[in-house]
Amino acid sequence: MPIKKRDFIAGAAATLLMAASIGTASAQMELKILAPAAPGGGWDGTARAMQQVLTATGIGKSVQVNNIPGAGGAIGLAQFVNTAKGDPNQIMVNGFVMVGSLITNKSPVNLGMVTPIARITAEAEVIVVPATSPIKDAKDLVAAMKADLAKVTFAGGSAGGVDHILAGLLAGTVGLDGSKVNYVPFSGGGEALAAMLSGRVTAGISGWGEFEGQIKAGKLRAIALATPDRLKDNPTPTLKEQGINLELINWRSVMAAPGITADQKKAISDVIDKMVKSKEWKEVLVQRGWDDAYLPEPAFGEFLKTEQVRVEAVLKSVGLVK
Amino acid sequence: MSQSTSAPKGRDKPAIVVGFLMLALAGILWADAVSLGSVVAYGIGPAVVPKIIAAGLVLLGLLSILSGFRSAGTEPEEADFGPVGILVIGFLVLTAMIGFGGGFVPAMAVLFAITSFAFGRRAVLVDLAIGVVLSTLIYLLFSKLLTLSLPQGPLERLLG
């Protein structure tokens, strides 16, 4: 069984392409991207992927990534609000999780204080059960929850995060008490998976990518996606198809500094627009398994407001916020 | 460091002080745990483990106080607190320089010079120069190779 170099090459071809296209520049912009997370996390990954694409395509000149981790992004946001004011060359990466963490951490700064630019990527949320589970679809799950809410244990990511919020929304949508949902936060997908495969918990909630391999290998059954529509080449039905009126995606977005002019906002929006439409960005999306969820202004600002209202309500219902 | 000269009153003062500190720490833990007051639907809430640790601290605190009154203890060796103070000041200067935008290189150089001063060297300018060279190298390693942005001051902006 010889190693096929072709396989290796296919994997890294995208990167090489990127390197080749350096220097096709037009209106270049110097940018500083703030990732309000430690190097290595999701927001950092997004910021560094943007840096990669912006420099490779020549859309941006000297793009710098700056990490300010802490408190689910609240510390980075506070710093951004305070020091980047009026600076048209600074942007910040953030996402759905920050909406919740700002509320639970009682942050003095909020997303209304920065200038929204666009939603760029998203990851689909999926509800899974072990392959051996008697639960076959979302209706079975809801029926089990209605029978005994305490006994239906959900494994997922951190408390107050997107998985937890989906569990709370699900209970609320079908008319159950969100604060009685037995949601068990795990530190990682491995632990959550073990809890499911060993039959300790009833169901799991996570991003699609996390358990994709297990679903394809037939160890977990994907019973519902929380996306508005089905994913491409994916037979998993949505919650809506199964009569549960609930949509939730784990999105990431770009924000600009507070107090910039309309022209400056447009300049940044144009840069992001060019970036998400580049072939290099599309390749990054495929490599990382991110879905394109590009939503520019002014629609994004409206979207953000409704998300804030919804998240605050569900955090109250699950008892995380009084 | 056990060159002991037994204390005249037959008390181990540090053990007594540590004991009271443990009681105070236990008090802080308990007060915080009580203020949580969250309703948890299943299992045990966030206040239980802090209370257990606080109870352990109370027990250890009392034992420490008791042992302090019972045993003579050992007097620690003679020490120079002056240089320790200088070290602390050096670190605070570093923190202040980083906080007020003095930049990484000067802040590190000052820390280097003050620390070696505390250890008895008096060639402050030479040490400052060494500190500048070292921290510039580190700065370049971080910013160029690792693309990690360290705090920038006027000097760092020149380095690019």
Added chain:
Amino acid sequence: MESFYALMSGFTVAMTAANLLYASVGVLLGTAVGVLPGIGPAVTVALLLPITFKLDPSGSLIMFAGIYYGAMYGGSTTSILINTPGESASMATALQGNLMAKSGRAGPALATSAIGSFIAGFIATAGIAFLAPWMVKFAVQFGPEDYFALMVVAFITVSATFGDSPLKGLISLFCGLAFGLIGIDKLTGQSRLTFGLPELLDGVEVTTLAVGLFAIGEAMFVVSRHRVAEEVMQMTGSLWMSKEDWKRSWKPWLRGTMYGFPIGALPAGGAEIPTFLSYSTEKRLSKHPEEWDTIGAIEGVAGPEAANNASVAGTLVPLLSLGLPTSATAAIMLAGFQQFGLNPGPLLFAEKPDLVWGLIASLFIANAMLVVLNLPLVGIWVKLLKIPTPWLYAGILMFAAMGSIATKGSIAELLMLLGFGIIGFLMRRYDYPVAPMVVGLILGPMAESQFRRALQISIGDPLVLVQSPIAATLLGVAFLALIAPYVAGGLNKFKANED
């Protein structure tokens, strides 16, 4: 046997002159960055990953493996030389390793850690190649109550770091447990002991506490006695391991590997627990107990270092066969693999065996390159200790501060570092052991989360904690480990009375 041939063909592709060069560049870069405290292997690999993109795919995979091993080893170098553990799993290495360095045996300490890492890495990589599918079946059976039982076993080991006063050791441990409470509660998202400061929401970073207590605290302690008792790092004996050192090292290497690999393969096993278990085992089995509190025992370096490296290789088991990263480093590696077109998951071994074997061959090569490159470097590292004391400690303080500035960049973090430094100084002055505090900070939050998770899943039924066979076995082991010293002590007394 098929696996074996597949591995061999993996080697033939990976072993080109260019690839060996990439492996060595990777190892050097990884070591250079990995020695910076606070910049652990995860961050090192994350930051250096883009460099590997510029190479051809098989070369970049090998360079990536080199960076990874280099970064792992870099952390132990600073632990031994300047008592500054770069990551939580290097703490156990710092305990005996730095004592050895101070008594002039930095060379053998560095050598045993490099060779031990190599051997552990070698065995564990072979383990991935041949045992992964079987191990992962066992690993996913581990539930919260089993992890809790494992933590109980680990807590017993902490007494190995107590020194001569159990009361002082327990006080140190409980302070660590109290620090571990600071921040957001993992299960309910509530903030504990943060006093309204957002900087405290993420809790106390283990490296901040360890670097503060170990490195800064010690610098203060040394300077306080600088004029009273001139303390110089001595340079005695050989740079290289003696025959005796080899004899004392090989068993700890193997035992450390036996702890590290299986525990590392557990989704929530981590690298810290095996290092603690190894440290306490070696201390109990040591034929030279007098060295542990004085000049440093080589077993206490050899075992934990091997355990650390083996556990990190162990994390590749769930990563490759489940597609799930179980540590920060593994998460970064996953991102790296995906760049190379390698999508880990349950189907990986079946669908793309050539890629897997190529990767495993790369890991073997990078691991070997690490030891080849680092053994000659031992001499240079040791010379660093010869620089005059003022510069040495000034450099140590710079190093200590740098990690916090680079990854957090916050004033609060620097002040915490200083605060822990002062605590470390006072603890040294009044003879309190500092290691139990770090152990408490590491184990406390893990044990609490698993305990509460188990009870939440069982809806409050405490019997769940002993019902699983794994948990019951581990708790039995913990009980035996707890009473063993007393039983053994009683027997000895008994024998002594008889004589």
